[in-house]
Amino acid sequence: xxxxxxxxxxxxxxxxxxxxxxxxxxxxxxxxxxxxxxxxxxxxxxxxxxxxxxxxxxxxxxxxxxxxx
Amino acid sequence: xxxxxxxxxxxxxxxxxxxxxxxxxxxxxxxxxxxxxxxxxxxxxxxxxxxxxxxxxxxxxxxxxxxxx
Amino acid sequence: xxxxxxxxxxxxxxxxxxxxxxxxxxxxxxxxxxxxxxxxxxxxxxxxxxxxxxxxxxxxxxxxxxxxx
Numbered sequence: 001x002x003x004x005x006x007x008x009x010x011x012x013x014x015x016x017x018x019x020x021x022x023x024x025x026x027x028x029x030x031x032x033x034x035x036x037x038x039x040x041x042x043x044x045x046x047x048x049x050x051x052x053x054x055x056x057x058x059x060x061x062x063x064x065x066x067x068x069x
Numbered sequence: 070x071x072x073x074x075x076x077x078x079x080x081x082x083x084x085x086x087x088x089x090x091x092x093x094x095x096x097x098x099x100x101x102x103x104x105x106x107x108x109x110x111x112x113x114x115x116x117x118x119x120x121x122x123x124x125x126x127x128x129x130x131x132x133x134x135x136x137x138x
Numbered sequence: 139x140x141x142x143x144x145x146x147x148x149x150x151x152x153x154x155x156x157x158x159x160x161x162x163x164x165x166x167x168x169x170x171x172x173x174x175x176x177x178x179x180x181x182x183x184x185x186x187x188x189x190x191x192x193x194x195x196x197x198x199x200x201x202x203x204x205x206x207x
Binding site: 076 | 141145148149152155156159162163166169170173176180183187190191194197198201204205
């Protein structure tokens with residue numbers, strides 16, 4: 001009987017571990033998806049920053065023309 | 070006796086799994102918090118990039134006025 | 139015999155839990171590395187945005203000089 005009780009206790013622990021692990025694995029998968037969202041957002045930042053750099057270079061060119069006329 | 074030893078071995082494995090899972094779950098929670106930090110940082114980037122775009126548009130307006138005078 | 143079968147079943151569950159946990163822990167470690175990559179990318183964004191702010195301030199100075207001459 002003691003052995004059966006121990007066995008039951010171990011089963012319960014295994015069930016709880018399995019449920020906790022399933023929840024953790026799901027949270028990790030959501031974080032993985034969030035990471036891809038961040039990578040996409042960062043690509044937009046890079047594009048926009050490069051666009052701003054280009055505009056500012058164009059403005060320096062305008063300044064040079066204004067100064068030289 | 071063999072059965073009791075097996076039982077003890079399983080108990081040890083369950084304890085190690087539980088500890089490893091607790092450490093992993095904690096690391097996942099920290100990553101979740103870090104993800105929120107990144108989301109907040111990205112909001113600041115978006116605001117600042119939009120502010121720079123607005124300033125650059127204002128400067129093109131200044132250029133137009135300088136050129137037309 | 140029943141007890142030995144139960145024992146075998148539990149062993150299998152423990153093995154599966156261990157393998158799943160190892161895979162999850164590895165994925166968490168990769169996410170941790172990815173998070174450091176994002177932190178480094180964000181430092182570059184901050185530097186570049188501050189550089190753009192500096193350039194735009196310099197251009198407003200040019201404008202003031204052009205307007206006052």
